[in-house]
Amino acid sequence: MSIAIVGAGAFGTALAVALSANGPVTLWARDIRWGRDNPRLPGVALPDAIRITDDLPTATRADTLLMALPAQALGGFLADHAALLDGKHLVSTAKGIDLAQLTGPSVLLSNACPRATVAVLTGPSFAADIARGLPTALTLACANAEAGKALQHALSTPVLRLYRTTDVTGAELGGALKNVIAIAAGVVIGAGLGDSARAAIITRGFAEMTRLAARLGARPETLTGLSGLGDLTLTCTSAGSRNFRYGQALGARQPFDSTTTVEGAATARAVAALSDQIGEDMPIAAMVARLAEGRMTVDDAAQSLMTRPLKEE
Known part of the structure; x- marks a missing residue:
């Protein structure tokens, strides 16, 4: 071959x-x-x-x-x-x-x-x-x-x-959606909100990823594998991730190299449009999309997530 x-x-x-x-x-x-x-x-x-x-x-x-x-x-x-x-x-x-x-x-x-x-x-x-x-x-x-x-x-x-x-859909969505969550994790660290907040973002972000993937026909168990949870873990915890570094810059209110490809920024916008289209709630992805477009501040993003209605996990 x-x-x-x-x-x-x-x-x-x-x-x-x-x-x-x-x-x-x-x-x-x-x-x-x-x-x-x-x-x-x-x-x-x-x-x-x-x-x-x-x-x-x-x-x-x-x-x-x-x-x-x-x-x-x-x-x-x-x-x-x-x-x-x-x-x-x-x-x-x-x-x-x-x-x-x-x-x-x-x-x-x-x-x-x-x-x-x-x-x-x-x-x-x-x-x-x-x-x-x-x-x-x-x-x-x-x-x-x-x-x-x-x-x-x-x-x-x-x-x-x-x-x-x-499961092409599950594997592909795992790789795409984890970039969005990695940006959110970077924002948390860049804003100085701490590792506990990052752990919460990773966990709730994984729930978002799994929910949307299942809605689009993926097998939920695919998201627990390398293409979902594995990739999510790497990109949310390492400065080697361009998406994480971009999020850090957003959180710290610092400039970021515009020549660097950050797939998660565009994907967040696509996810926000897609979730509106199919009626699926994706609060972290929506927050990242608004941050990337300059339509929300980091302080407003944190408040928005922390004041959502209380519910079962």
């Missing part, structure tokens, strides 16, 4: 490094002037087994394409290039919900490429850890069980362990 990664951000590049341990891998980037030292993954020289190209038709000759593009960029990319991808094994690595269509990347891929086999690769992972060869466990979700098994074997390495599920 030949493999190419479409997108040379930090995570796509890290996956290329990891998978090159199994054999040749193609890495497609819009700009390859950086040679074999990607500035998005500093300090990691790319192995010789990685072929870097800016020619998309060349990259998409591979059987399996890992779509390592930001969630909000995927729709536009598919509008231009779907014909090159159709009929392939397409594995989404994006963690977000599209603002325009209020759906996850797997649905965008399936709609644009109806003959493709679509899967999702998600779970607790930082690009730097993967690139350094540190042990990492991820979830591979594919509705086609046999295709999922083949992909599981092709994309696993001695230090990258994949667990398989057919």
Whole structure:
């Protein structure tokens, strides 16, 4: 099974490094002037087994394409290039919900490429850890069980362990929604509200994640796995998470690097719109959306959550 990664951000590049341990891998980037030292993954020289190209038709000759593009960029990319991808094994690595269509990347891929086999690769992972060869466990979700098994074997390495599920919706939503909760956890710490408050946000945020995922057809138990609880734990407790750092900056009322992709900010807005559409209460996601848009202060957000009606857990 030949493999190419479409997108040379930090995570796509890290996956290329990891998978090159199994054999040749193609890495497609819009700009390859950086040679074999990607500035998005500093300090990691790319192995010789990685072929870097800016020619998309060349990259998409591979059987399996890992779509390592930001969630909000995927729709536009598919509008231009779907014909090159159709009929392939397409594995989404994006963690977000599209603002325009209020759906996850797997649905965008399936709609644009109806003959493709679509899967999702998600779970607790930082690009730097993967690139350094540190042990990492991820979830591979594919509705086609046999295709999922083949992909599981092709994309696993001695230090990258994949667990398989057919619940694409649950795995994808776990990866998207945890970014929203990570921002909220960062706000709590940035505002100096303490670790007890962060634990409460993580716990109630997980309840929100599970509730929305179940409403959209996911299996609730999927959210207790790597793609939900596992990823939530990592991103809410580590400064290695861009979403957590963004939340910290919001909470501390400090500027944040606008060139850094923060998937959770756009996803919070998408979740707020989606929850209104289907009538599902998502107070933490709604709070994050308002904070990110500058429509609520941190003090007002804390008061809003603490004065909600008392109820059973």
